[in-house]
Amino acid sequence: MDIIVCMKRVPDSAARIQIGGDGRSIDSAGLEHIISPYDEMALERALQIKEEQGGTVTVVCLGAAEAAKEIRQALAMGADQALHIKSDVGYRDPLTTARILADHLKGRTFDMLLFGKQSIDADNSAIGVMVATLLDLPAVSLVTKLDAADGKATVEREAEAGAEVIEVALPAVFTAQRGLAEPRYPSIKGIMQAKKKPIEEAQAPEEAALITLEALEPPPARTGGRIVGEGVEAVPELVRLLRSEAKVL
Amino acid sequence: MATVLAYLETSQGKLKKSAPEVLAQGRRLADSLGATLDALMIGKGVAALAAQAGSYGPDRVLHVEHDALDAFTLEGYVKAAQAAVQHSRPSVVLVAASVVGKDLAAGLCAAEGLSLLADVVAVSAEGGKLTVRKPVFAGKATAVLSAAAERVVVTLRPNVFEAAEPTGASPPAEVVQVALDGVGGRTRLVELRAKESEKLDLTEADIIVSGGRGLKGPEHWHLIDSLAEALGAVKGASRAVVDAGWRPHDEQVGQTGKTVSPKLYVAVGISGAIQHLAGMRTSKCIVAINTDAEAPIFKVADFGIVGDAAKVVPALVEELNKLKE
Ligand SMILES: Cc1cc2nc3c(=O)[nH]c(=O)nc-3n(C[C@H](O)[C@H](O)[C@H](O)COP(=O)(O)OP(=O)(O)OC[C@H]3O[C@@H](n4cnc5c(N)ncnc54)[C@H](O)[C@@H]3O)c2cc1C
Numbered sequence: 001m002d003i004i005v006c007m008k009r010v011p012d013s014a015a016r017i018q019i020g021g022d023g024r025s026i027d028s029a030g031l032e033h034i035i036s037p038y039d040e041m042a043l044e045r046a047l048q049i050k051e052e053q054g055g056t057v058t059v060v061c062l063g064a065a066e067a068a069k070e071i072r073q074a075l076a077m078g079a080d081q082a083l084h085i086k087s088d089v090g091y092r093d094p095l096t097t098a099r100i101l102a103d104h105l106k107g108r109t110f111d112m113l114l115f116g117k118q119s120i121d122a123d124n125s126a127i128g129v130m131v132a133t134l135l136d137l138p139a140v141s142l143v144t145k146l147d148a149a150d151g152k153a154t155v156e157r158e159a160e161a162g163a164e165v166i167e168v169a170l171p172a173v174f175t176a177q178r179g180l181a182e183p184r185y186p187s188i189k190g191i192m193q194a195k196k197k198p199i200e201e202a203q204a205p206e207e208a209a210l211i212t213l214e215a216l217e218p219p220p221a222r223t224g225g226r227i228v229g230e231g232v233e234a235v236p237e238l239v240r241l242l243r244s245e246a247k248v249l
Numbered sequence: 250m251a252t253v254l255a256y257l258e259t260s261q262g263k264l265k266k267s268a269p270e271v272l273a274q275g276r277r278l279a280d281s282l283g284a285t286l287d288a289l290m291i292g293k294g295v296a297a298l299a300a301q302a303g304s305y306g307p308d309r310v311l312h313v314e315h316d317a318l319d320a321f322t323l324e325g326y327v328k329a330a331q332a333a334v335q336h337s338r339p340s341v342v343l344v345a346a347s348v349v350g351k352d353l354a355a356g357l358c359a360a361e362g363l364s365l366l367a368d369v370v371a372v373s374a375e376g377g378k379l380t381v382r383k384p385v386f387a388g389k390a391t392a393v394l395s396a397a398a399e400r401v402v403v404t405l406r407p408n409v410f411e412a413a414e415p416t417g418a419s420p421p422a423e424v425v426q427v428a429l430d431g432v433g434g435r436t437r438l439v440e441l442r443a444k445e446s447e448k449l450d451l452t453e454a455d456i457i458v459s460g461g462r463g464l465k466g467p468e469h470w471h472l473i474d475s476l477a478e479a480l481g482a483v484k485g486a487s488r489a490v491v492d493a494g495w496r497p498h499d500e501q502v503g504q505t506g507k508t509v510s511p512k513l514y515v516a517v518g519i520s521g522a523i524q525h526l527a528g529m530r531t532s533k534c535i536v537a538i539n540t541d542a543e544a545p546i547f548k549v550a551d552f553g554i555v556g557d558a559a560k561v562v563p564a565l566v567e568e569l570n571k572l573k574e
């Protein structure tokens with residue numbers, strides 16, 4: 001089974017996001033970066049499948065030169081090789097991102113192409129399905145279980161009505177939802193081996209933006225911090241506030 | 250004349266709660282752009298909903314009917330939406346940013362070469378330009394994005410926008426023909442395990458009661474059950490309790506769970522880690538119950554009670570039930 005995982009470098013989920021002086025970027029001073037968590041889950045499942053039945057795992061990352069660190073981490077976890085499509089563009093609209101990825105994936109052969117359900121910085125929940133559509137491949141999003149054999153994958157996904165079990169002819173695209181797999185930590189051996197694994201490099205084309213990022217703003221402030229009281233004595237006052245002030249009851 | 254196309258999601262023969270929200274924004278944008286408003290439904294038997302959809306104010310109701318569209322499949326629904334887009338030639342397409350809506354919007358954009366403004370919480374049109382606000386970095390910042398009001402799809406975060414009220418109007422309904430031969434053969438639904446009862450999805454809920462590790466164990470979840478029942482709420486959970494296996498992960502709220510914006514969010518025994526706040530900080534009113542007065546959840550809570558959930562929750566349930574008498 002040959003599997004490609006698309007992974008993005010994003011600010012750590014625990015990081016505070018400070019807006020930069022230009023008002024349209026984030027202040028990256030001291031900011032830690034990680035592989036976007038859902039992409040890491042997809043990668044983990046890909047590695048497990050490779051370990052069960054052989055094959056290769058390739059990671060593809062469109063991002064800044066610094067993303068080499070997260071790519072090495074993926075290789076240290078066990079991926080065999082990587083494609084780094086380099087780009088310095090801060091904001092890129094989802095269709096343009098999907099087109100760049102699809103252009104690079106077009107000529108490659110694979111059984112499965114995995115994505116995270118969502119990147120935790122752009123939060124578009126779009127790229128996986130877009131790439132699948134551009135490549136004319138079947139796709140199932142939000143998979144929490146994924147098994148593959150004999151040219152066919154069986155996945156479980158979380159739909160609003162309940163859990164769906166779906167069979168898909170390969171090659172196909174899946175996006176990972178929490179529950180699919182818990183990412184491993186790279187072993188020392190893995191880290192050593194990663195240094196010798198090949199990273200192919202390409203340059204992202206300069207595309208006209210379809211969408212303009214006008215500004216980044218802090219989230220709407222919450223005027224929280226009002227402690228109604230302590231213990232059960234505070235309950236009647238809480239209910240009164242919810243009824244007459246917040247008007248939510 | 251320009252057109253705005255509003256996709257209305259349906260489920261089990263009913264319009265979803267997002268439909269009037271999407272139509273209200275559709276009407277607003279159509280008026281600012283001097284455009285007409287088309288509503289679109291896709292599925293099997295959706296024609297029966299045309300009158301109801303029409304009552305929310307579109308100028309036309311389009312529906313794509315096909316037996317193969319009974320259940321959502323990405324390929325089938327994208328084909329259907331493409332047929333509707335080719336029929337109505339909209340400059341702007343509006344879709345709810347739900348599980349189905351996100352897939353449909355992404356697929357449609359790729360298939361038709363439309364740009365995507367995803368999961369927005371505000372949208373306006375002026376001088377042929379759309380401007381939206383969209384939470385990014387899991388809600389830790391808001392991006393202001395703009396695009397030409399032309400060949401663009403906007404997905405609207407559920408539960409954020411005001412819903413349209415039904416009027417007496419009944420605009421014309423049109424069937425859009427779509428050939429779906431050979432579509433959907435690559436994916437096959439083999440089983441659907443429906444959720445217990447007709448449980449409302451967290452993202453659609455008006456009131457949510459979530460529990461965290463402060464509950465001390467799954468055997469105390471009856472506290473959350475009873476408070477949820479007293480409030481008519483949907484139940485959520487922190488990641489700590491999902492990881493511990495106390496609750497299923499479709500209940501998880503936060504950065505790697507669901508993003509919710511209910512009218513009322515009650516956090517019981519939840520510390521308020523940044524990843525949890527990412528999923529619920531846009532709730533209209535937040536209540537926290539926690540033994541630790543320093544817990545970060547109190548910084549975002551509109552109202553907090555410092556106390557033991559095992560004592561405060563039953564008292565709260567009792568007080569709420571008094572209101573019903
Ligand atoms: C990449 C990543 C993604 C993550 N995504 C999410 C996510 O999506 N959602 C999420 O929730 N977390 C997420 N987390 C985890 C997050 O960092 C926290 O660990 C988690 O939210 C803590 O859950 P908790 O508040 O239930 O538990 P704790 O932090 O242990 O808090 C328990 C709280 O209960 C209080 N308490 C104790 N006893 C009582 C009592 N008797 N009555 C009332 N209160 C009491 C305590 O004072 C404490 O504040 C993520 C973490 C990472 C690294």
Ligand SMILES: Nc1ncnc2c1ncn2[C@@H]1O[C@H](COP(=O)(O)O)[C@@H](O)[C@H]1O
Binds near residue numbers: 119124
């Ligand atoms: N720049 C990128 N490079 C590689 N993969 C990406 C990139 N951006 C997004 N993806 C993939 O697409 C998924 C969905 O991202 P998004 O649509 O931005 O929420 C992510 O989880 C990644 O798997």
